[in-house]
Amino acid sequence: MVHGRAPDHGDVSALYRRSPGWxxxxxxxxxxxxxxxxxxxxxxxxxxxxxxxxxxxxxxxxxxxDTERDGHRPAFNEAFAAAGLPYRWDGDDYGALLAITGGKRRIEHYLRDQGVPGQQADELATTLHASKTERFIASVRAGSVPxxxxxxxxxxxxxxxxxxxxxxxxxxxxxxxxxxxxxxxxxxxxxxxxxxxxxxxxxxxxxxxxxxxxxxxxxxxxxxxxxxxxxxxxxxxxxxxxxxxxxxxxxxxxxxxxxxxxxxxxxxxxxxxxxxxxxxx
Missing domain, CATH: 3.40.50.1000 (HAD superfamily/HAD-like)
Structure with a gap:
């Protein structure tokens, strides 16, 4: 595997916050x-x-x-509902959770925040992620994720x-x-x-x-x-x-x-x- 630091590309004077259309x-x-x-x-x-x-x-x-909006978030919520869990991620919730990369890791992080103990959170996250993936693939096959x-x-x-x-x-x-x-x-x-x-x-x-x-x-x-x-x-x-x-x-x-x-x-x-x-x- 290649290792190394990014090359020196020259200074940028500021970071930016943007509005649509930019x-x-x-x-x-x-x-x-x-x-x-x-x-x-x-x-x-x-x-x-x-x-x-x-x-x-x-x-x-x-x-x-736009997999997050059109596919992943709905599939996560469907998996929660199918498991009889009271969780539902709205757009703001999900936007914050995107800081956690990987769907299973995202679920596990959320479950721990909800007070689910470590080992139980890991096992439940594995089950929920498998259910979510099945639902997401179904939405892809249905053409719901353009x-x-x-x-x-x-x-x-x-x-x-x-x-x-x-x-x-x-x-x-x-x-x-x-x-x-x-x-x-x-x-x-x-x-x-x-x-x-x-x-x-x-x-x-x-x-x-x-x-x-x-x-x-x-x-x-x-x-x-x-x-x-x-x-x-x-x-x-x-x-x-x-x-x-x-x-x-x-x-x-x-x-x-x-x-x-x-x-x-x-x-x-x-x-x-x-x-x-x-x-x-």
Whole structure:
């Protein structure tokens, strides 16, 4: 496994809090796009790309699809109800719980907060997570979890330019492959790494380090596309540059360390992202 610190990419003067309809390009230009900036403290380091990457590695949850909103949260609540438990996660509850990566870990953390003893929490979390996964896969097969608007077009543009595509996610293999095959077909991503393939989940960089090994590329030739601060940290700590496309749950997170931050994959929203990935104006 490759180990190492992220390269020194140059100072960024502030962190940012954003409103819908924005895009920030760090180290580049983003003309005529409204943005509200608030300095919040010392920033991590980042830089814009100067040449086209050989590969782009995508996160899945919240990045390729709004899985959290359309699939995971409803499936968690259905699993709770089926088990006769009084729990229900609303949007705010779930947004806070997303700081815990991994569905089983998220359930276990929540159960402990509800006063369930340690061993019992672990066993119940395992049962609930299995039930939740079955329900989530059913929703994927029913077409209830669509790709984010505009994403398919971006993937086509990258493939046409000869950029290799891969996936690095904390999700489990069973539902990840179902989702990817259903949304994009089996041949779009040459490499799919899940939380089952690595010893630690994001923000640990293990999944990106493994991606670099299997792609046989140096970190400076690969860009990650993420939706969350945990994902940015994982990518940057593996030495990758990282672009961010936010969603409703992550819009206000701290994305210092990213090279570009946009609020969607629509043609207008993703223009700065496309410019960095394909070096187009």
């Amino acid at each position: 895009c920030i390009t760090l180290g580049g230009n983003c003309a005529a796009v409204p943005v509200r900036l608030v300095s919040t403290g010392p920033a991590r380091r980042c830089a814009a790309l100067t040449e086209r990457p050989d590969a782009v590695v995508f996160d899945v949850d919240g990045t390729l699809a 790709a984010r608007p505009g994403l398919a077009e971006l993937l086509d543009e990258l493939r046409a330019a000869g950029v290799r595509l891969a996936v690095a996610t904390t999700g489990t293999a069973g539902w990840v492959r179902e989702l990817l095959d259903g949304l994009f077909g089996p041949d779009v991503f040459e490499l799919v790494l899940t939380g089952d393939d690595v010893p630690a989940l994001k923000p640990d960089p293990a999944v990106y380090q493994q991606a670099l090994l299997q792609l046989e590329l140096p970190a400076q030739r690969v860009v990650a596309v993420e939706d969350s601060a945990n994902g940015v940290r994982a990518a940057v700590d593996a030495g990758l540059r990282c672009a961010v496309v936010t969603n409703d749950y992550t819009r206000d997170q701290d994305f210092s360390g990213a090279t570009v931050v946009c609020d969607g994959f629509s043609r207008d929203s993703r223009r700065p992202l496309t410019a960095q990935l394909l070096l187009e104006s």
